[in-house]
Amino acid sequence: MxxxxxxxxxxxxxxxxxxxxxxxxxxxxxxxxxxxxxxxEKRTLPTLTGEKSELAVRGNIISEDGFNLVSSKKIYKASIDTRYLNPDKKELFMILFSIYSGIDYKTLSEKFKEVDKNPGLLVLSYNIDSRAAKNLRELDIKLNQLNVFIPRKGGSLSLIRRLEVSESGEKRTFSYDDTLTPVLGYIKKIESDSGKTRVEGVKGLERSYNQKLNDVKDGILKGYRDVISYIYFDKNSIMEHRIDGYSLNLNIPLKLQKNNETTLDNHKIRTKADEILLTIMESRTGKIISMASSNRFNPENIKQSDIPYLNVNAIEYQFEPGSVVKPLSISLALDKGVVRKNEYFSAYNQSNVKGAYPFGKFTIKDDHAFPKGNLSIDDIVIFSSNIGTLQIAQRLTGPEFYEGMKKFGFTRKTGIDLPYEKRGVMPKLWQFSVGDKQKRPNIYKATVSFGQGMTSTFIQLIKAYSVFNNDGAMVTPQIVSYLSRNSTKYQSPFFHEPEQVISKETAAEMKRMLIKTVQEGTGRSAKIEGLEIGGKTGTAQIAGGSGYLKKYISSFVGFVNDEKGNSYTIGVTVINPNPIRPHYYAAQSAVPVFKEIIQNLIKLNYLSPKEDITLEN
Structure with missing residues (x-):
């Protein structure tokens, strides 16, 4: 082989x-x-879990037409350890950091001078916004590639501390400067347990809804860290998304509010007043669609001169309201049936001489002469007779008058969703009852019946007058429509059901007289053709420590309706207008403001007159 x-x-x-x-x-x-x-082995070597949090922020305040009036933004801290900064590239770092952060180069230079002699941790800014924070994180990667950061002498060769950008807290932003202040209120900064800046409401809506706005929960990411200390995801990781605070959605549209504030600013100059207050409220719901003051401030830049403007005087300032109370007093008597609709009362005058009613050592007078010598109830309301009103009030017993005024809302809070609301003051029940058994006239019933000897707030008058435009039912003023979070709506905790104060028939009768007051009486300059407008003027002296001052408060409170069903209760109060007669009277100071506010409502389609009306400039 x-x-x-x-x-x-x-x-x-x-x-x-x-x-x-x-x-x-x-x-x-x-x-x-x-x-x-x-x-x-290396991935599972660490036995300690890593944890990272994401800051949740305070809720927003949003206008009825969808504008963010107030919002919170996360702010970030940017810092470096100068011991790890390459001395040869320090200038490069400052130039690039200035460009990416928007911080002035000179400001950075001054900061570096502070640590040149003693190198270490240097906080470059506590107030970096989210966009700048993102840019700075990208800058950190580029700087590392350019060897801007190096190990420090005597330290570990593998340890380098670079540019650090981390959440430092939140900043409250008021987007439209002084719009809707002082109603929005203002905040103060606080330090949380985690060392981050939070905010807390001090006044206004920021205060009354503080708990809901700050009902937050930070986001958390828990898991094992890998060999380079990053938290990685696996089945054991825990991730909780952040939950921001509730947002407040207002009944107030921004455009209407700004128009009305401009109106008040102009009339403040015209009247030389200390302040002008305005509120527009839906008569049937209590929704406030505008609440304005001529005295406002920027919550992000409060100055010493702004301090008198920080209070919401619509709810915190108490004053004698004057004649705007007369329709309320007369309504109580009509509702009790102690006066007849066609009844007449003495004017206590002769010929064209103004009336004078003797009341013990006092004499109560009228500003208007009544030639006929007697007064119908219409005359008393239309021409604002003190003498006629007090005679009607005397028909009520002390308890009837006292409880009736309380039912209209005096001496109790309205329930509006603002803090620090005042109640006003009124004589005690026993003072109203003096002379009841002997059927003698009572001085307290007399003076309070025409708005003196008592105090109320502006918002109490608005609430009381809603009765006449809502079939005798009184609604609670509400600024916030609803709360929202994650597209879910929640009812405001301040909501209250309407309460019946007088009968529907009594309300209709007084409404008729208030409309007649605008047609023929002291409110004539508020008249606009094509709309149903009613209201009452009121002028009262401001009380001081030792008596009445030569200062006045003028008000006009009433309502306006159109044929489409739009129905609003509106009030204007002018605090200390020009004291020269007759400028301080409501007819010259408050009523023109009231009329222009209605014109604003027409221009912005909240009211539709029966026919096209050419608005006055």
């Missing part, structure tokens, strides 16, 4: 190659397996 040595040699070489390939494959497998085990 002949052996083919050549073929045998080939087979032996092939066998060797196969063995070598098997050995190589086995070696690669061992290496890969070792690497896999090493990575797994």
């Amino acid at each position: 002949q052996i083919d040595y050549k073929l045998l040699e080939i087979r032996q070489k092939t066998k060797k190659i196969l063995v070598l390939l098997l050995l190589l494959f086995f070696g690669i497998f061992i290496v890969l397996f070792s690497i896999y085990r090493t990575v797994q």
Whole structure:
């Protein structure tokens, strides 16, 4: 048998190659397996979990037409450890940081001078916005590639501290400067347990809804850290999304509010008043669609001169309301049936001489002469007779008058969703009852019946007058329509059901007289054709420590309706207008403001007159 040595040699070489390939494959497998085990061991070596939080922020305040009036934004802290900053590239760092952060280069230079002699941690800013924070994180990567950061001398060669950007808290932003202040209120900064800046309401809506606005929960990410200290996701990781505070959605549209504030600013100059107050409320719902003052401030930049403007005087300032109370007093008597609609009362005058009613050592007078010598109830309301009103009030017993005024809302809070509301003051029940058994006239019933000897707030008058435009039912003023979070709506905790104060018939009768007052009486300059407008003027002196001052408060409170069903209760109060007669009277100071506010409602389509009306400039 002949052996083919050549073929045998080939087979032996092939066998060797196969063995070598098997050995190589086995070696690669061992290496890969070792690497896999090493990575797994290193990934699971740390026994401590990592945790990262995401700051939740205070809720927004949003106008009825969808504008963010107030919002919170996260702010960030940017810092470096100057011991890790390459001295040769310090200038490069400052130039680039200035560009990316928007912080002035000179400001940065001054900060670096503070730590030049004692290198260490340097906070470059506590007030970096989210966009700048994102830019700075990108800058950090670029700076690291440019070797701007180096290990510090004597430290670990592997440890380098770079540019650090972290959440430092939240900043409250008022987007439209002084719009809707002081109703929105203002805030103060506080330090949370985690060392981050939070805010808390001090006045206005920021205060009354503080708990809801600040009902937040920070987001949390928990998990194991990998070899380079990043938290990685697996089935054991915990991730909770942040929950921001409730947002307040107002009944007040921004455009109407700004128009009305401009109106008040102009009339403040015209009347030379200390302040003018305005409120427009839906008569049937209590929704306040505008609440304005001529005295406002920027909550982000409160100055010393702004301090007198910080209070919401619509609810905190108490004053003698004057004749606007007369329709309320007369309504109580009509509702009790102690006077007849067609009844007449003495004017206590002769010919064209103004009336004078003797009341013990006092004499109560009227500003208007009544030639006929007697007064119908219409005359008393239309021409604002003190003498006629007090005679009607005397028909009520002390408890009837006292409880009736309380039912109209005096000496109790209205329930409006603002803090620090005042109640006003009124004589005690026993003072109103003096002389009841002997059927003698009572001085307290007399003076309070025409709005003196008592105090109320502006918002109490608005609430009381809603009765006449709502079938005798009184609604609670509400600024916030609803709360919202994550597209879910929640009812305001301040909501209250209407309360019946007088009968529907009595309300209709007084409404008729108030409309007649605008048609023929002291409110004539409020008249606008095509709309149903009613209201009552009131002028009263401001009381001081030792008596009445030569200062006045003028008001006009009433309502306006159109044929489409739009129905509003509106009030204007002018505090200390020009004291020269007759400028301080409501007819000259408050009524023109009232009329222009109605014109604003027409221009912005909240009211539709029966026919096209050319508005006065």
